[in-house]
């Protein structure tokens with residue numbers, strides 16, 4: 001069983017150590033063997049010996065996963081066409097067969113009742129989330145409009161959401177999104193946007209006005225957020241927040257910001273924007289740590305949620321065997337499908353890329369065999385940030401997987417250090433273990449240097 005020693009330093013410079021097991025979520029004082037108090041973060045231990053933790057399905061090509069018809073999340077991929085040119089996106093230059101048409105949407109809707117049985121019992125879509133994905137979904141405006149209106153009629157209690165680059169919004173689309181209570185996430189990387197993603201919609205007066213209108217309209221309903229990707233050249237959530245807020249004309253405190261964390265390298269451009277040297281990793285780790293503990297990163301939606309989830313894991317003694325993958329695509333009740341009825345590994349893949357895992361016509365034979373649960377990876381069972389990272393991406397392989405894991409390790413190490421700072425007041429300087437992710441890596445990982453202790 002992997003167990004790690006956390007080396008920390010108090011304000012007065014005195015060192016102390018904690019012992020941590022990501023398998024059992026136990027966090028103990030090394031000196032006394034007692035559990036670390038959760039008092040400082042306002043929660044207490046909730047160790048219920050009769051709690052039944054669900055066992056996550058350990059999917060892999062050898063142990064594939066079927067999909068349930070009782071879906072909780074339906075991710076519809078409209079097609080991979082995009083009008084943007086994000087460096088780390090793999091959704092460009094796809095063959096025409098990956099683009100859904102209005103005719104495809106009609107056929108898709110006709111067949112839907114033969115395979116979809118939303119998880120809720122009312123038949124109205126309660127408990128079902130329908131996501132519309134591209135490329136850029138609004139490139140498929142006519143198709144998306146037709147589809148969503150028909151789905152709303154059929155499942156009026158389902159919730160709708162989509163992610164957009166915000167460049168082709170207009171009044172008609174905003175009115176429509178508002179009418180159907182869409183939850184909209186706008187991808188924007190703040191100051192790194194132009195370099196990493198191409199044109200900044202805030203530089204175009206028409207798009208900027210549309211984004212401001214979208215924000216004004218949906219913000220009171222809590223249905224708009226901005227979502228950024230961090231990269232080697234764009235490390236600060238605080239700077240991203242300030243940049244977007246100033247363009248929107250709102251207070252930074254009133255900006256709902258989330259992050260996809262550090263770039264996951266799906267392709268070469270994402271690989272280039274990743275961390276490569278020890279100095280890159282050290283810089284990112286320290287920047288993020290400082291951003292969360294002293295800057296404005298803590299209110300970032302999924303930074304706060306991740307830390308709360310980590311604290312809860314300790315409070316409840318959450319075992320690692322209950323952990324599914326971060327994105328949820330290893331759940332039986334979560335399905336990604338294109339308009340031709342091809343079932344996909346996830347919404348970021350295409351049927352022609354080896355990620356077709358079945359069809360809705362032959363639902364019983366859908367097999368997710370293009371994915372690896374964290375327990376099937378070399379690294380994750382020996383990783384001190386497993387409870388925070390949850391195995392990063394389930395479909396990446398080879399060098400791209402290793403880079404994704406390295407990026408995720410640094411991101412989550414910074415969050416772990418920030419969490420321990422909140423919990424104990426100490427600064428996590430290094431972590432030791434028999435094996436730290438890979439057998440060939442050193443058994444000690446540096447975290448926060450004394451010069452950053454502030």
Ligand code: SF4
Pocket residue numbers: 374377379380381383384385386389390391392393404405406408409410412437
């Ligand atoms: S950082 Fe790497 S080893 Fe650790 S849980 Fe994430 S993907 Fe797995």
Ligand code: SF4
Pocket residue numbers: 327328329345346347348392393394395396
């Ligand atoms: S499998 Fe990877 S690329 Fe697909 S949604 Fe999950 S994290 Fe994203």
